[in-house]
Amino acid sequence: MSKVTIATVAERAGVSRQTVSNVLNTPQVVREETRERVLEAIAALGYRASQAARQMRTGRSRLIAVRIEPARDGINGSVLDRFLHGLTDAAAPAGYRVMLYTATDDTDEIATYENLLTSYDLDAFVLTSTHHGDARTSWLAERGVPFVTFGRPWGAPDTHSWVDVDNAAGTAMATRHLLDTGHRRIGFLGWPPGSGVGDARRDGWASTLAAAGVPGTGLDAATEDGIESGAAAVTDLLASVDALVCASDSLALGALRAARESGRPCTVIGFDDTAVAQAVGLSSVSQPLTQAAARCIDLLAGVLDRSAAPRQLLLEPSLVLRQSAAI
């Protein structure tokens, strides 16, 4: 069984090559009966269009690229993993495949764009881990390269399509749950101000307390992400709180440990619902990653036709409650 091309199909169906192409690309233009004959030939021969030939002609590869990052502290790395799986899954029915690349930083990533675009004719990029002053989005936008971001353009105008999870809603939900279960001294353990995500997560906590008329002033701490740093940062706070909302599962784990060591009971809620949270029974705010990935693909469709205006989607996280028992 040698290579089945459009010519093979045409011959078998007794039509010209062009008609076969029309059946594939503009079916409306082909008479019903002819179309059926062609489709039957396609099925019988197991014909599949060559991407390379199609790409050469159209300049589009039906490939989208995503950066795979090293599993940072290993705890939060799994977030990207789940997102990637969702993306690959959602892309396939839309006729797209996902290509991976790595990069050490934004500059390096931009250099990779250049290569990917000129050598592979990549159709679009999906960016994750957006941040303030992100050089990548402006680079892509300037060149008219289609892309969507998972993560809003912190501080920049909404000129492109993006999907994000409502971080503030997540911590608000966690805070509300703590209030509902009778807690009144609810603290927050987060990251230093300046990161959009971190600030939003803090805001969700602060505003919920404010709305409930429960004081929160002085009940927060900030440190870089990590179990150790979280434990250290929260030590003083433990004297004045009986519950803690945290900006990440790593921090939450640190807080749990510090609480256990200090002997002060403290309910802790983390963020991201990572494997670690599942494992140790830590309540955590869960991002709808599969859904986020699917929405990214949806938005990409609009971006690729250049038809639709940029759209932005904010997804609601959910709260996964567990008995914060240690292992």
Add this chain to the structure above:
Amino acid sequence: MSKVTIATVAERAGVSRQTVSNVLNTPQVVREETRERVLEAIAALGYRASQAARQMRTGRSRLIAVRIEPARDGINGSVLDRFLHGLTDAAAPAGYRVMLYTATDDTDEIATYENLLTSYDLDAFVLTSTHHGDARTSWLAERGVPFVTFGRPWGAPDTHSWVDVDNAAGTAMATRHLLDTGHRRIGFLGWPPGSGVGDARRDGWASTLAAAGVPGTGLDAATEDGIESGAAAVTDLLASVDALVCASDSLALGALRAARESGRPCTVIGFDDTAVAQAVGLSSVSQPLTQAAARCIDLLAGVLDRSAAPRQLLLEPSLVLRQSAAI
């Protein structure tokens, strides 16, 4: 700046298109001086070969495909994640890119091969999660599709190239460590017999005990993977052991929990060194995933030239010791 093709370069260097192609593909055949002039033109114009055109001519895409699996229980999923990152990293310098696909089972995966091969001209596959009676490897082998597996061909002959981690050596290392630190009642918690990986991990434990003349009979338990099931399966065992080697971090976590609840001190060592192990301070056997990925790419080079005979590589895991404190 419109599209820079081989013709643009040829014109600028004052040579024919073919000479430019020769500089790229068979430099030996081009006179030094000419080659330099061409290379200079390439650099000046920022020329990059079009993959699509090249692929159409050669039939090779410089793309390798890997399946991304859903993050199963979330704990062990990160193993694949790290492997993927290593693979993408190692493939790039070799001139290859990694494409992702998903599949629900082996049959579905084989259907995907068919599509990927005929539509995208994929050059090779990297398979993970090999198992007994793996239909995928025989399908690929029959059709002469280049592939390597991360994981040996359990029960089948070594007719293809693969990389694997010496599972038995990992549990042996863990068992030896326990012996060295004075333990004499060392149990094993693993999976039901029949999975190659699980059996190997059990063997490493059993043979090390046997070699040391320490009895192990009756000190093992088997259950499906998971924290809950691990905890349940190990309950009885806890009366007769003071240390446990486990086939996974999930099982180890279950064992730790059961031990804590029963009040019997028990040293536990897990397998895979996942984020959870790091988080809770669980000692664990660590697989050299980055290295495994790099070796897969190395072996693939041999498979792709059809030059070298199949090669097999067994990598040594390492033992990461932590204070098995709970969080």
Add this chain to the structure above:
DNA sequence: TTGTAAGCGTTATCAA
């Protein structure tokens, strides 16, 4: 509604 012709950018073949 269907067919013809041209060309996308590259490399393999062959001749100069």
Add this chain to the structure above:
DNA sequence: TTGATAACGCTTACAA
């Protein structure tokens, strides 16, 4: 050592 020519398989005009 270099250059001309012909594919590779497809789609987009345009003509029938």
